[in-house]
Amino acid sequence: MEKVAVLGAGSWGTALAMVLADNDHDVRLWTHKQDHANEMNQRRQNEKYLPGVHLPEKIVAYYQLDEAVKDVSTVLVVVPTKAIREVCSSLNKVLDHKVTMIHGTKGIEPGTLKRVSEMMAEELSNDLYNKIVVLSGPSHAEEVSQRHPTTVTASSTNLKEAEKVQDLFINENFRVYTSPDMIGVELGGALKNIIALGAGISDGLGYGDNAKAALMTRGLAEIARLGSSMGANPLTFIGLSGVGDLIVTCTSIHSRNWKAGNLLGKGHDLAEVLDKMGMVVEGVRTTRAAYELSRKQNIEMPITQGLYQILFEDEKPKAVVDQLMTRLRRHEMEDLSSILSNRYSTQSE
Structure with missing residues (x-):
């Protein structure tokens, strides 16, 4: 049994x-709002985010960060990408001992183009952790809270740290694999949100399953092209944090990114969509970052570029999707060859 602080409710x-x-750990669930913490402690519910779900007695909610992290052995950061730096900076002031540091956030920071673990490493004192571990994979919160079978990946450059996290979470409903490819696991989890926006737009336009299947397949090629150019193992993208996460996010009614795209495809503007969602849609912010990354890495990402035009340049969804479907002909195997070429050239550098 361990004491674990989960930052982000x-x-x-x-x-x-x-x-x-469920694994009998003592869990401190931190939120920055006192009334939110009171609701969870008194009513044993988190009505806004997981309506109808009863919170186990082992979970105690906190709104003061110093109390939440006191004497814990593990800290799990699950806040939106835009809040990562602020939360980690605050941790430096209140955490006075070394912990196992995990994050479960899927995104890339626009401007700096940093992955979440890189943002955390820049903000956190080196004395507070050994190596950061990312927890990612096809995992909708609604289904996990209902204890439906779920499988994810714990990844770190330190295998022992990844295995610690595996042991912390694994049970009969929640299976955890380990991976050394932190770059691939983080990028797969972040970039699939862009393709999910596109899948939602396609569905909102009424284009059907054939179009969505093509979008997902070509989207996976884009993810792998960019990821391999940055040092990820291409095989990661046919695993849980690649194609697994892509499938669940592009096809599920629980997917915020799909829902947001669906509303865009039906003619709503971005500001209206984000207001309707009421929760963070990471794919919007990640689209900007991935577009910038593709230009920096000189990687062709037409779906990402098209979504960037829809979100930030007021292009009409139908015009962009039609343009994507009429692009110049090419051989499908060219993508695989270029991905593998990037991988091996990166290894040799």
Whole structure:
């Protein structure tokens, strides 16, 4: 039994706190709002983010960060990408001992183009952790909270740290694999949100399953092209944090990114969509970052570029999708060859 602080009481943070509680750990679930903490402690519910779900007694909610992390052995950060730096900076002031540091956030920071673990490493004192571990994979919070079978990946450059996290979370409903490819696991989890926006737009336009299957397949090629150019193992993208996460996010009614795209495809503008969602849609922010990354890496990403035009340049969804479907002909195997070429050239550098 361990004491674990989960920082971020949204749907995913709460669901992961439930997994830890099921494993008999003492869980401190931190939110920055006092009334939110009071609701969870008194009513045993997190009505806004996981309506109808009963919170186990092993979960205690906190709104003061110093109390939440006191004497814990593990800290799990599950806040939106835009809040990562602020939360980690605050941790430096209140955490006075070394912990196992995990994050479950899927995104890339626009401007710096940093992955979440890189943002954390820049903000956190080196004395507070050994190596950061990322927890990622096809895992909707709604299903995890219902204890439906789920499988994810714990990844770190330090295998022992990844195995610690594996042991912390694994149970009969929540299976955890380990991977050394942190770059691939983080990029797969972040970039699939862009393709999910596209899948939602396609569905909102009424284009059907054939179009969505093509979009997902070509989207996976884009993810692998960019990821391999940055040092990821291409095989990661046919695993849980690649194609697995892509499938669940592009096809599920629980997917915020699919829902947002669906509303865009039906003619709503971005500001209206984000207002309707009421929760963070990471794919919007990640689209900007991935577009910038593709230009920096000189990687062709037509779907990402098209979504960038829809989100930030007011292009009409139908015009962009039609343009994608009429692009110049090419051989499908060219993508595989270029991905593998990037991988091996990166290894040799």
